[in-house]
Amino acid sequence: MSSTLIKPQTINAPQIQLTQLYPQSLQLSQQQFKRISQFMEKTTGIKLPESKRSMIQARLANRLKVLNFDSYSQYIDFVFSSKEHADEEITMMIDLLTTNLTHFFREQTHFDFMENSVLPALVNDGITKPEIWSAGCSSGEEPYTLSIVMREFMSKNPGQITDYSILATDISTRILSKAIDALYPIESVEKLPYAIKHKYFLKSKDPSKPFAKPKSEVKNKIRFERLNFMDPVFNIQPKKHIIFCRNVLIYFDKQTQLNVIGKLIDCLVPGGFLFLGHSETIFGSNFPIKTVSTTVFQKTKEY
Numbered sequence: 001m002s003s004t005l006i007k008p009q010t011i012n013a014p015q016i017q018l019t020q021l022y023p024q025s026l027q028l029s030q031q032q033f034k035r036i037s038q039f040m041e042k043t044t045g046i047k048l049p050e051s052k053r054s055m056i057q058a059r060l061a062n063r064l065k066v067l068n069f070d071s072y073s074q075y076i077d078f079v080f081s082s083k084e085h086a087d088e089e090i091t092m093m094i095d096l097l098t099t100n101l102t103h104f105f106r107e108q109t110h111f112d113f114m115e116n117s118v119l120p121a122l123v124n125d126g127i128t129k130p131e132i133w134s135a136g137c138s139s140g141e142e143p144y145t146l147s148i149v150m151r152e153f154m155s156k157n158p159g160q161i162t163d164y165s166i167l168a169t170d171i172s173t174r175i176l177s178k179a180i181d182a183l184y185p186i187e188s189v190e191k192l193p194y195a196i197k198h199k200y201f202l203k204s205k206d207p208s209k210p211f212a213k214p215k216s217e218v219k220n221k222i223r224f225e226r227l228n229f230m231d232p233v234f235n236i237q238p239k240k241h242i243i244f245c246r247n248v249l250i251y252f253d254k255q256t257q258l259n260v261i262g263k264l265i266d267c268l269v270p271g272g273f274l275f276l277g278h279s280e281t282i283f284g285s286n287f288p289i290k291t292v293s294t295t296v297f298q299k300t301k302e303y
């Protein structure tokens with residue numbers, strides 16, 4: 001018996017593109033995307049390349065629903081009109097288009113370096129009340145971590161540091177109110193050492209709403225404020241001994257990064273320390289700083 005091979009049939013399935021699932025009016029055209037991305041870059045420094053078009057469309061889709069608009073052109077007219085609500089909507093749009101990823105003790109080596117090298121160096125210079133700034137603080141995990149590090153240092157080295165103060169800023173008002181509320185899903189502290197969780201966090205009693213909250217002594221050393229890195233000068237007083245500005249500069253172009261770094265260095269006392277994100281660095285510039293560890297810089301003392 002001869003056997004015939006049955007060839008698998010080629011099925012010419014139509015190629016469905018995701019964008020076809022939306023009516024034309026609910027797709028962000030290239031021109032509309034350009035309008036938004038140019039505005040974002042000018043106002044916040046954040047570069048949104050063409051590859052982010054569908055992300056922007058998705059993030060703004062819900063806003064269109066809330067405002068009862070059936071097209072992006074209606075939304076764009078609304079945002080960029082000169083009417084009084086436009087300012088509010090711009091704040092809302094910036095909130096939706098910023099990336100806020102963060103977590104407690106993110107890039108742990110920085111916090112170890114701060115505790116083991118930076119704080120002893122400040123103490124050595126006679127600083128007993130360090131001023132700290134978490135610039136681009138997102139939902140607060142970074143400044144709360146800094147506050148915990150300070151308390152740990154103070155309990156391990158009694159009398160060396162007597163107090164501290166932390167300023168935490170971000171451009172996004174939505175994320176700042178989250179930071180002030182300080183209610184975190186319980187999973188966000190799960191991986192922290194038991195001693196840290198126990199000492200510095202409260203756990204909700206209601207098992208249907210499990211969340212963790214930093215204790216008041218951790219919280220009450222932090223002041224939250226809105227600040228845009230594009231502001232021509234940062235009116236930050238007093239000057240800081242430590243600035244953390246991590247995982248923010250990656251969203252800016254080279255020149256904007258250098259401008260922001262220059263303004264941050266101006267806010268440091270001589271001998272103060274600047275921490276950038278692990279994938280961020282400063283090169284090709286004449287800033288009065290030296291590298292003291294991976295992505296950690298110290299302002300020249302004579303400056």
Ligand SMILES: C[S@@+](CC[C@H](N)C(=O)[O-])C[C@H]1O[C@@H](n2cnc3c(N)ncnc32)[C@H](O)[C@@H]1O
Pocket residue numbers: 043044045046098099100101102103106135136137138139142169170171172175227228229230245246247248277
């Ligand atoms: C990815 S988060 C980093 C949070 C934290 N520093 C960390 O490393 O985990 C970046 C934050 O920078 C803020 N941001 C972006 N552009 C800004 C600007 N022009 N001025 C101030 N904050 C800005 C965003 O709102 C966001 O919360």
